[in-house]
Amino acid sequence: MSRPITLQILRYNPQNAASRPRLQSYTLDKADGMTLFIALNEIREHQDATLQFDFVCRAGICGSCAMMVNGRPRLACRTLVNELPDTVVLAPLPFFELIGDLSVNTGKWMRGMSERLQTWLHAREELPDLRRIEEKMEPEEAEAVYEMDRCIECGCCVAACGTAQMRQDFVGAVGFGKIARFRLDPRDTRTDGDYYELIGDDSGVFGCMSLLACHDVCPKSLPLQTQIAFLRRKMVSQALQPAVAQTAN
Numbered sequence: 001m002s003r004p005i006t007l008q009i010l011r012y013n014p015q016n017a018a019s020r021p022r023l024q025s026y027t028l029d030k031a032d033g034m035t036l037f038i039a040l041n042e043i044r045e046h047q048d049a050t051l052q053f054d055f056v057c058r059a060g061i062c063g064s065c066a067m068m069v070n071g072r073p074r075l076a077c078r079t080l081v082n083e084l085p086d087t088v089v090l091a092p093l094p095f096f097e098l099i100g101d102l103s104v105n106t107g108k109w110m111r112g113m114s115e116r117l118q119t120w121l122h123a124r125e126e127l128p129d130l131r132r133i134e135e136k137m138e139p140e141e142a143e144a145v146y147e148m149d150r151c152i153e154c155g156c157c158v159a160a161c162g163t164a165q166m167r168q169d170f171v172g173a174v175g176f177g178k179i180a181r182f183r184l185d186p187r188d189t190r191t192d193g194d195y196y197e198l199i200g201d202d203s204g205v206f207g208c209m210s211l212l213a214c215h216d217v218c219p220k221s222l223p224l225q226t227q228i229a230f231l232r233r234k235m236v237s238q239a240l241q242p243a244v245a246q247t248a249n
Contacts, residue, residue: 157173
């Protein structure tokens with residue numbers, strides 16, 4: 001027999017001056033294979049057409065359906081209802097601009113972060129040969145680059161980050177992952193000093209409190225803990241180089 005599940009959803013429309021944050025409860029029956037995404041669609045189609053939430057791919061690739069599920073950032077399309085308790089509290093991701101209900105504008109922040117960190121390939125030639133889409137790369141190098149390229153920019157790591165809650169300019173684990181990706185790419189011409197200029201301050205690696213919630217909640221299981229530790233060691237080494245050189249002189 002199916003069991004009911006109650007979703008208590010934080011409702012608020014910042015575009016409506018009369019709207020006030022409130023929890024609204026919806027009850028429906030659990031079903032085998034039902035994801036939280038499917039449950040939300042059931043509610044919007046049969047109970048409340050005004051409910052706002054985001055989705056695109058429904059396969060854990062686009063990252064748009066990320067939300068707080070009982071206080072933990074998760075992807076709605078990859079969260080099975082049968083794995084949840086009978087009462088679940090849903091809220092939008094913190095840190096990001098709220099659009100309405102469970103919908104937030106992660107894209108605006110992600111774009112600003114990408115422009116700030118210059119997360120594009122800095123090629124050797126100003127006018128690369130477009131007939132060659134890819135340069136030859138060793139399999140080990142390609143695999144390392146691909147590993148960090150799996151980030152879907154869902155915002156879960158930022159939403160779980162203690163530093164991000166205190167610093168709006170903190171680039172977060174997603175930013176560190178982007179930097180790590182281009183450091184690993186042999187086609188990128190930037191040096192460690194160039195990366196230090198981008199993330200070598202309190203809004204970068206030195207603002208990280210090493211709570212590693214980002215590592216715990218990443219839906220793609222990226223090695224964020226390893227990359228953050230590696231970048232911090234490299235940045236410390238880069239920062240100490242002038243002092244070491246001065247002492248040697």
